[in-house]
Amino acid sequence: MINLQPYASPTYFLILIGTLLPAMVALYFGKRLPVYEALWTFGFLVVTFGGNHWHQGLALIGYMIYQALLVAGYQWYRQRSNQTSVFVTLVIASILPLVGVKLAPVVPAHSLSLLGFLGISYLTFKAVQVIMELRDGTIKTIRTWEFLRFLLFFPTVSSGPIDRFRRFQADITVVPDRGQYVEMLDTGIQYLFRGFVYKYLLGYVFGTLWLPNLAHMALANRNALGGTGISWQLILYMYDYSMYLFFDFAGYSLFAIGVSYFLGVKTPANFNAPFIAHNIKDFWNRWHMSLSFWFRDFIFMRVTFFMMKKRLVKGSVRISQLAYLINFLIMGFWHGVTWYYIVYGLFHACAIILNDCWLRFKKRHRQLVPHNQWTELFSIFITFNTVCLSFLIFSGFLDTLWRH
Structure with missing residues (x-):
């Protein structure tokens, strides 16, 4: 089975844009295709979590069922009562899968790693946010399919940006007029091109061309300054890594935001x-x-x-x-x-x-x-x-x- 990681290759972008065209054409003509968008999301989840990553796919399915039950159960409870102890218990229960994944490297059996999948952190942030806003009363009701659509909005599913339910819902449930959508397309294209420059040009220079050499030179001077390893090479590594971290992650975020705009959703900026x-x-x-x-x-x-x-x-x-x-x-x-x-x-x-x-x-x-x-x-x-x-x-x- 084909397996594609988000925004990792030209093939991915070609398939992504090609399969998005029906939804984009519909939005241009003032219609949204919710069923097609759901099928599109399902298809990309399959190619992301299928193949050699099938265990992540199973973990994702189990995770989504678990979080949906927590949210539905707390919503039912919140309409009848509002005990702090119940709220705290639900928040802890919501973050438990993520805690398990984070603890997996320090647990001898590593069995907790089976809970993990690409994007679990960002999905957890959104799930906890929904529970907290149900507690606050800023979210009155949320249907299960709305919750699943929010968490599994594919452009941002693996590494964000982290959206807010009410802001996302306001975008996904309306259709921008043609002028607004043309502006969104233009903005989305600009985000994609900036993302390519950031991640695949500048990120490549700082991360692939320079960083390994600077790391090698810094390690060769590990005895500098009384054995602390502090050297000019280490300082250069520090600056280069900082640039790489920014351009790599900011580039990814720009891809996610740009594709979101193609779907008529103004995902918030990250940098x-x-x-x-x-x-x-x-x-x-x-x-x-x-x-x-x-x-x-x-x-x-x-x-x-x-x-x-x-x-x-x-x-x-x-x-x-x-x-x-x-x-x-x-x-x-x-x-x-x-x-x-x-x-x-x-x-x-x-x-x-x-x-x-x-x-x-x-x-x-x-x-x-x-x-x-x-x-x-x-x-x-x-x-x-x-x-x-x-x-x-x-x-x-x-x-x-x-x-x-």
């Missing part, structure tokens, strides 16, 4: 010039935005509200600091149960806490810290290098460097 951020908080408003905003809305804000309501910590500053630590620690564990992912999360938590301290100091001592183009450029420089250092930690290369 907005993150390397010109003025501080670390501004960076997280620009980098992997759908993930960052998800953590902000569904973890940081809720942890903050809980601590204030229960009066667990005194003072708004301490509450926000503790919430940042919890927020980014969870983000670190989400990436994986290894020291460098966890340190990466804590690194960003500490960076944001220090940034907030600095902003409070500036507010109290405006006369000491001038605000002009030079201080702006300096803040961008500091933020850029801080972020690149965090990506060096995230890469796991330091683990390789220090272990050998």
